[in-house]
Amino acid sequence: MPFDKNGDLVKGGLKEQIDFIIKSGANGVVAGGSTGEGHTLTDGEYASVMREAYDATAGRVPFLAGLIVQSTRAAIERANMLKGMNVVALQVTPVHYLFKPDADATIEHFRTIADATGIPILIYNVIPWNYLSVDLMLRIMDEVPGVIGMKQSGGDLKSLSDLLLRCKSENVVLSGVDALLYPGFCMGMHGAISALTSAVPHVVVQIKKAVETNDHKTGRDLHFKLNALWNTMNHDNLPACIKYIQHLQGVRMFEPRAPMMRVTEQQKVDIKAAMQHLMA
Numbered sequence: 001m002p003f004d005k006n007g008d009l010v011k012g013g014l015k016e017q018i019d020f021i022i023k024s025g026a027n028g029v030v031a032g033g034s035t036g037e038g039h040t041l042t043d044g045e046y047a048s049v050m051r052e053a054y055d056a057t058a059g060r061v062p063f064l065a066g067l068i069v070q071s072t073r074a075a076i077e078r079a080n081m082l083k084g085m086n087v088v089a090l091q092v093t094p095v096h097y098l099f100k101p102d103a104d105a106t107i108e109h110f111r112t113i114a115d116a117t118g119i120p121i122l123i124y125n126v127i128p129w130n131y132l133s134v135d136l137m138l139r140i141m142d143e144v145p146g147v148i149g150m151k152q153s154g155g156d157l158k159s160l161s162d163l164l165l166r167c168k169s170e171n172v173v174l175s176g177v178d179a180l181l182y183p184g185f186c187m188g189m190h191g192a193i194s195a196l197t198s199a200v201p202h203v204v205v206q207i208k209k210a211v212e213t214n215d216h217k218t219g220r221d222l223h224f225k226l227n228a229l230w231n232t233m234n235h236d237n238l239p240a241c242i243k244y245i246q247h248l249q250g251v252r253m254f255e256p257r258a259p260m261m262r263v264t265e266q267q268k269v270d271i272k273a274a275m276q277h278l279m280a
Contacts, residue, residue: 001037001049001239002254013254014049015056017198020251022060024201027191029057030091032066034126035195035239039068040257047081054085062088064193066124070095072109079117089120091151091193093127100130107140114146123150126176134162141171151176151193157183164188178230182223185211195238196226199245203278225278232270237261244268248275 002013018029031053032038032046041049050065057063065087069075079090092113094106101109114121123140125132131154132140141147149172152160157180163173164187175184178196185208197204203226210219233241240256240263247253248271255262263271 001041001257002243002252003037003257005255007255007257009045009049010252010254011052013252014053016251017246018053018056020246020249021198021201022057025205026061026197026201028062028064028088029053030064030066030193032068033091033124033193034066034068035198035242036066037239037257037260038066043078043081046078050082051085054082054087059086064089064091064122066091067113068093068096068124070097072112075109075113076116079113079119082119087119089122089148090117091122091124093124094130094132096127096130098129103136103139106132106136107143110140110147111144114144119146120148121146122172122174123147124153124176125150126153134159134166137163138166141167148172149174149190153177155180157187160184160189161187179227181226182207182211182219185219186216195233195242196230199242200226200229200249200275200278222278225274229271229274229278232267232274237263237267241267241271245271245275248272 002010002017004010021029031050054063065082067075067078067090069078075092110121123137125137137150151174152163153176155177160175167173173189175181175189175192176194178194181192181204192204203222207219207222237256237260239260243254244263
């Protein structure tokens with residue numbers, strides 16, 4: 001989200017970012033995810049920025065909407081704000097407060113959202129205290145036709161491998177783990193939605209193409225350069241770091257929303273050095 005120093009949304013900022021991402025070769029755009037600080041948006045802001053983001057894609061690539069909410073009702077209410085947009089899928093987290101529903105209630109959560117909205121769903125498996133097992137995600141995709149796939153964000157290649165091994169051919173398996181994009185593509189995952197796909201989308205596209213053409217020397221080289229960039233950041237102010245990396249490539253400098261921290265001066269130095277190596 002393109003916030004200014006006061007935490008206000010900058011009109012036109014989303015188009016600037018989306019143009020950058022699409023021109024870099026991305027096959028789709030997701031708005032309202034974690035790096036996009038979707039969890040900080042009010043209902044009014046959510047409706048407004050989703051329309052702005054959707055209009056900015058201008059039909060060039062598929063548009064997905066993120067839902068980071070704490071109840072089934074809230075997910076449906078937010079999805080209803082997307083009426084009139086051609087949203088190809090919802091990226092939906094499990095509920096993310098301290099308490100968590102059991103397996104049956106989790107399945108019902110996704111079933112109710114799918115039935116109420118009619119929009120395909122990707123499970124966004126990212127909540128540490130409500131992290132869904134491979135068995136449960138496979139069960140959800142099997143029992144709820146509206147759930148077409150998932151994004152695995154736990155940093156575990158074994159779970160990604162098991163999902164690819166056991167899922168149905170029509171299921172979509174994506175990764176949200178920036179440090180493991182190359183091995184994930186090697187195993188056959190279908191794509192990625194992650195922080196660095198917003199920061200350096202052209203590099204992720206290059207890695208995927210290298211794997212598809214069996215150019216593994218290029219793929220491994222880019223993997224380690226990308227990993228070096230990833231290591232300059234920490235998750236506590238990741239959105240700010242991603243905005244700074246975009247800024248280094250010509251996008252206006254946007255800020256995180258308080259209380260999230262701005263990118264530090266030391267991070268700027270480290271990120272610049274890693275970017276120079278990556279872009280060489």
